[in-house]
């Protein structure tokens with residue numbers, strides 16, 4: 257039976273946001289705070305690496321104002337996120353969870369060949 | 375559910391990261407050789423300077439080859455940031471000691487990539503990297519030969535430095551035959 261949202265798969269959800277995969281558009285959708293961002297898979301992984309590259313040690317210990325926020329932008333995807341230390345930590349958790357699911361499914365495909373997940 | 379990751383690339387993220395790191399290392403090697411060539415040139419060792427200018431070019435090619443491979447297999451190649459490289463050397467010989475040190479470090483890095491490829495069953499990248507394994511054997515041999523010449527030719531004799539400069543340059547020529 258055809259379900260309406262058969263093509264949307266949840267990858268990871270935390271109290272602060274969620275990540276979904278859409279099999280129609282081949283995009284990864286990130287919902288975090290007030291924004292929804294759609295990425296191609298490789299850009300999603302690059303985004304995750306960018307979030308991990310933020311020096312949170314500086315954010316904690318440097319008292320100058322410019323370390324209160326970290327801005328992560330993408331011209332291609334036309335977004336600019338102003339993130340606090342808390343945001344960064346929460347975003348990392350969310351992105352790590354999603355990446356784990358992505359890699360796990362990829363591994364399952366490799367081991368089991370084509371298969372359907374109910 | 376589609377395996378978007380595999381549809382996009384055959385490269386595992388950890389391999390993509392170490393290949394990008396290797397890009398940086400090759401780009402750095404290119405810059406190092408260029409700085410060495412400059413030092414040799416300004417100290418009168420015109421012939422061996424030419425040899426190292428050519429090495430700098432070669433390293434640039436090594437860099438590009440990996441860079442293009444990453445995108446070929448669907449990964450993201452990142453232009454590396456290369457920091458300061460040494461511009462000064464205490465002696466003629468120390469230039470070639472540094473060169474050998476640098477080549478050994480590259481060989482070790484290449485070996486680690488091959489080991490990692492085997493660990494994650496990435497035989498395509500392993501096959502690609504084997505070219506570098508062979509290349510490093512050659513590179514280390516040449517770098518050692520330069521130092522060997524310092525043992526054979528007394529650099530403090532009247533024409534020692536002049537002869538050494540010429541002989542070191544021949545290492546490169548032999549390679550191009």
Ligand SMILES: [Fe+2]
Nearest residue numbers: 400403433436
């Ligand atoms: Fe090289």
Ligand SMILES: [Fe+2]
Nearest residue numbers: 403433477513
């Ligand atoms: Fe080299």
